Amino acid sequence: MAWFKREKVARERLHVVSGAPAVELRQVSFSRAEKVIFDSLSLRLDERRIGIIGDNGSGKSTLARLFNGLILPDSGYVTIYGHESQKQQVLLPQLVGFLFQNPDHQILFPTVLEELSFGLTQLGDSQAVADQKAKKCLLEQGKSDWADRPAQSLSEGEKQRLCLWSVVLMGPKLLVLDETFASLDLRTRIQMMNELKLQKQQLIMVTHELNLLSDFDRVIWLHHGQIKADGDPLAVIAEYRHHAGVED
């Protein structure tokens, strides 16, 4: 029942440590149910837009969850903008916004406005201030009429938008997307990508949609928890296609 205890210490705001990369992994090992997922993986990510690809079970989702402290390494270090995830696990969501694969798994509240304002109250805003900011966000998107709509009444693409806005409202520096657009039709997926391009955050995107990554700055191919290829998107994607048996 520890979470009932009132926290006496005021929590500080995490700031980007100057010169620190968005993500740095140093000899990270992680196992789950006696299966080794990462064994001494090191990685430094600081490009503006990075894609992560790989087969199912290659460790992509686990890697994404190391970036925001949802998972902590068994050994080694994960540092986010200079903050070690083991020490600042609770505060990392200030810096890292996470979008899940299924919006139904992400949306916690019944109406759009509540979902949007929740993150802001988490950051310390009063409900009134948070509601105001959330309404402003909807106004800017031209969706003021969404405020009192049940989240359930939104289409799949609209739910994804709601998830994106909820996370962006919290002002993160990095957005991590874990196969976020997998369930969307092509048209909505392209719309979402265009909307993402307007965001100023750094972006790490785990995806099976290889063609979404062609204009990214860097693509990493993860295979059995190890980096099989890393670098120029077109080269890495071509190599991955070849591995998957796709003839160009």
Add this chain to the structure above:
Amino acid sequence: MISLYRQKTSWLHRLSAGAKLLALCMASVAIFPLDTLSTLAILGLLTILLYASLSDGGLRELKVIVPLWPWFLIMWLFHYFGGDPLIGTVAVLKMALMILLANLLTLSTRQSDLLAAIQYGLSPLSFLGLSTRPLALAVSLMIRYIPVLLALIQQHQQAWQARGGRRAGRWRLIVPALIAALQIAEHAGESLAARGGVRGLS
């Protein structure tokens, strides 16, 4: 996901969450000692009138009670075999009445308003050094996930029937439905953690 909240506004939507919560508490206390069928029947009628006053479609919201009939039946049978079917009927009516009244609250109140009202109601606890936000959040999420769990049970029943499962064998769904419910809880927990968890970020 589904929620009990009803988008259309009514006079009930405009009342403050605190007032409705308080009214619900008082109604529960008042209904608890009642033991005559006629009083309960009158209250039942009044409740139905309340639903009807919610603008068009209000009466349809009464259907929330329908899936609960097996529980009512079990309750009633329990009293029947205990030798007092009248007490059973009274107990079932009281239960149904309370559920319908509570449903009026959830369908007309935004969850964050409810959360704020509960938090306010719990505020004396903060003098004891307890934080009320996590507790209020827990209550709020519980209300939020009841319809999700009902939908989950329905999905499992459909999957069971689609593969020729018989009604009588439905008890076998308990374990898989429970596991699926735990998975939902895990997803919700992850989503909450990704936005700062129960303690918040400030």
